[in-house]
Amino acid sequence: MFQAVLTARPFDSEEEAIAAVLSHRIRPGDAVIIRYEGPKGSGMPEMFYTTEAISSDAELGASIALLTDGRFSGASKGPAIGHISPEAAEGGPIACIEEGDLIEIDIPARRLRMVGIHGVTAAEEEIRVELERRAKELKPFHSKYGSGVLKIYAEHAVSPMKGGYMA
Numbered sequence: 001m002f003q004a005v006l007t008a009r010p011f012d013s014e015e016e017a018i019a020a021v022l023s024h025r026i027r028p029g030d031a032v033i034i035r036y037e038g039p040k041g042s043g044m045p046e047m048f049y050t051t052e053a054i055s056s057d058a059e060l061g062a063s064i065a066l067l068t069d070g071r072f073s074g075a076s077k078g079p080a081i082g083h084i085s086p087e088a089a090e091g092g093p094i095a096c097i098e099e100g101d102l103i104e105i106d107i108p109a110r111r112l113r114m115v116g117i118h119g120v121t122a123a124e125e126e127i128r129v130e131l132e133r134r135a136k137e138l139k140p141f142h143s144k145y146g147s148g149v150l151k152i153y154a155e156h157a158v159s160p161m162k163g164g165y166m167a
Contacts (some may be wrong), residue, residue: 002079003108005115006031006065008101010094013037014050014070021053021060028063031103035094036141037070038087039157043150044071051076065105067112069094071160079105081112085161089141089154096134 009026010033011017017034020026032054038044047070055061055077065079069087072080086092093114097103102116114127122130145151156166 002065003106004029004065005102005104007119008033008097008099008103008114010035010097010099013042014045014047014068017050018053021050021057026054026060026064028059030064031105032064032066033094033097033103034066034068034070035088035097037068038083038085038089038160040089040143040154041069041087041141042144043153044157044160046071046073047076047080047082048073051078051080054078065103067094067103069160079107081105083160085159087160089143090159091135091138091141093131095138095141096131098134 007030009030012035014034014037017032026032034047036042047068051066054066061078067081067084069084070082072082084094088095100118101114102121104113104115116122117130143154145154153166158165158167
């Protein structure tokens with residue numbers, strides 16, 4: 001089972017994350033975080049291409065994790081945590097993660113939490129205060145879909161925690 005403290009590498013789309021993996025900007029010990037891919041973000045596409053890009057590199061596949069508010073299918077390999085809720089587009093905690101933050105993943109204990117700020121381990125209270133500060137500074141999310149079915153879906157989608165259907 002997977003237990004590690006990894007360095008956050010946040011991306012605002014799957015395309016940005018794939019580009020970073022393919023250009024070797026992702027290193028062992030990184031936590032690739034893809035946000036704004038939940039129902040209200042981009043309609044919740046499957047993160048298949050990113051998991052495949054990671055798992056095709058044996059060193060990366062064995063040493064990093066992928067976290068997203070998007071979704072995975074049964075084809076995902078390695079530590080892949082999806083459906084993170086509330087999603088980034090709704091101001092969820094994943095939107096507040098910054099480059100270099102330290103993320104603890106302990107699958108046996110079912111624990112996922114931030115344990116450091118910009119590479120420095122910090123107390124829970126310090127992290128809570130920092131995340132609250134970052135949340136206040138978040139700019140409102142605006143969907144890239146200005147019309148059509150995906151616009152309607154993004155506007156009316158329910159949290160993936162409840163199934164991602166339209167209300």
